[in-house]
Amino acid sequence: MKYMLEDMTWTEVEEALKNKNSVIVPFGSVEEHGPHLPTSTDSDLCYAIVKKGTEGTDFLVAPIVNYGLCRSTREFPGTVSLRFETLMQLVKDILFELVNQGFKKIVLFSFHAGSTHLTALKEAAFDFTLKNKNIKVFLVSSIDLAGEELLKVLETIPQHACELETSLMLFLRPETVEMEKAFEEYPSGPRFLVTPSGREWMKTGVMGDPRKASSEKGKKIFNLMTQRLREILTDIINQ
Numbered sequence: 001m002k003y004m005l006e007d008m009t010w011t012e013v014e015e016a017l018k019n020k021n022s023v024i025v026p027f028g029s030v031e032e033h034g035p036h037l038p039t040s041t042d043s044d045l046c047y048a049i050v051k052k053g054t055e056g057t058d059f060l061v062a063p064i065v066n067y068g069l070c071r072s073t074r075e076f077p078g079t080v081s082l083r084f085e086t087l088m089q090l091v092k093d094i095l096f097e098l099v100n101q102g103f104k105k106i107v108l109f110s111f112h113a114g115s116t117h118l119t120a121l122k123e124a125a126f127d128f129t130l131k132n133k134n135i136k137v138f139l140v141s142s143i144d145l146a147g148e149e150l151l152k153v154l155e156t157i158p159q160h161a162c163e164l165e166t167s168l169m170l171f172l173r174p175e176t177v178e179m180e181k182a183f184e185e186y187p188s189g190p191r192f193l194v195t196p197s198g199r200e201w202m203k204t205g206v207m208g209d210p211r212k213a214s215s216e217k218g219k220k221i222f223n224l225m226t227q228r229l230r231e232i233l234t235d236i237i238n239q
């Protein structure tokens with residue numbers, strides 16, 4: 001049974017809507033991920049986890065939103081960030097159209113988990129449900145998929161372009177990873193200062209230690225994350 005909207009014709013979507021009214025909208029980012037990972041990292045990981053995690057569930061999957069909001073990594077070549085207002089409007093437009101077609105439960109799932117990015121998604125969902133009280137919008141991020149068992153697989157705390165993301169990429173898209181260019185960095189900026197980018201105090205664009213990554217860890221992490229997403233979606237279906 002097809003469940004990825006991008007693979008379906010309008011007649012197949014119409015048919016699917018007769019039995020299903022839940023949809024998940026995946027969000028990635030267009031963002032630097034160090035000298036060793038492609039800028040598509042968040043989107044690649046997001047879509048792979050959502051595809052696998054929703055297989056066999058009552059959810060349909062909307063096409064991924066590749067662009068997101070990136071603050072600290074702005075000004076690294078390759079990072080293309082949306083403004084807060086743009087992302088909010090984009091999410092509201094997508095929600096409006098999906099609801100108009102008959103969807104009643106909508107999960108916004110973001111692999112990119114920057115705090116301002118997630119706030120924009122949350123605010124859009126909040127605004128939308130204020131005016132559409134019969135619609136349920138849920139916000140889930142990659143942070144919600146990282147349980148204790150997952151942290152046990154890792155030697156370092158997951159941050160950005162780190163052991164976790166690099167392991168997942170080594171497992172899912174090894175041809176895109178250049179491990180000889182993977183460096184450890186734990187950048188720290190000036191405290192309390194509000195700045196338009198973290199480029200000034202970040203050297204490599206890495207936060208963490210990707211040198212500890214491996215494909216075997218990536219496989220374990222992928223299985224744990226997809227399993228956790230499935231549990232969350234089952235919980236949501238029953239709400």
Ligand SMILES: [Zn+2]
Nearest residue numbers: 041042161165
């Ligand atoms: Zn990332």
